[in-house]
Amino acid sequence: MVEGVPVRRVLVVDDDRTFTTLLAEALQRAGYEVSSAESAEEALAAVATASPDLAVLDIRMPGPSGLELGTLLRDQFGVPFVFLTLVDDEDTVRHATAMGALAYLVKPVDVRRCIPTIDAAAARASELRRLRQSEAHLSNALQQSREVSMAIGLLMERLRLTRDAAFERLRSEARARRQRISELAAELLDSAERLNTVGATPSRSGTRDSRS
Helix, strand or coil, X not given: CCCCCCCCEEEEECCCHHHHHXXXXXXXXXCCEEEEECCHXXXXXXXXXXXXXXXXXXXXXXXXXXXXXXHHHHHHHCCCXXXXXXXXXXXXXXXXXXXXXXXEEEXXXXXXXXXXXXXXXXXXXXXXXXXXXXXXXXXXXXXXXXXXXXXXXXXXXXXXXXXXXXXXXXXXXXXXXXXXXXHHHHHHHHHHHHHHHHHHCCCHHHHHHHHC
């Protein structure tokens, strides 16, 4: 392992114990942290504890297939995967690609020749993970910016302030409370929403008075 570089975690899922052992040993020599499973059920249990960065899945296994497992890993856990199979045909390759497989290995294969492909897939998985994180951060920043803008508009309306004055009021209050501006903005909007809801609900006493 290179100092300063995070260890990449790989889950190998194959009911062929000999192949799984050989591949796991080769991956460990290449610097990976490896966990293994012989079925989809074992793999799902391993994901909960191992948190793999990449899964290497045999397509044909007893019980749920590698294709079914890949769907679960993708949709429920966000774990990217590489497929292993004895079948080399266009339909299988097309299906694997459509599912989002990062690579496709045909057995029998020399495990040493698997490493470059898995290296490339792991690098791609890391890139995709960074992109998802960046998108999440951007979405959060845009949401916070929207809330701040709405809170400034609310202060402008309620306190008859200019935009600059409203922003300065919001910033000063956030400093006094030792909060982020976005947090205070969200609180102001929530309070305004609750106040609007209360104001739009007729009181029971008012209803009784109208009937008398």
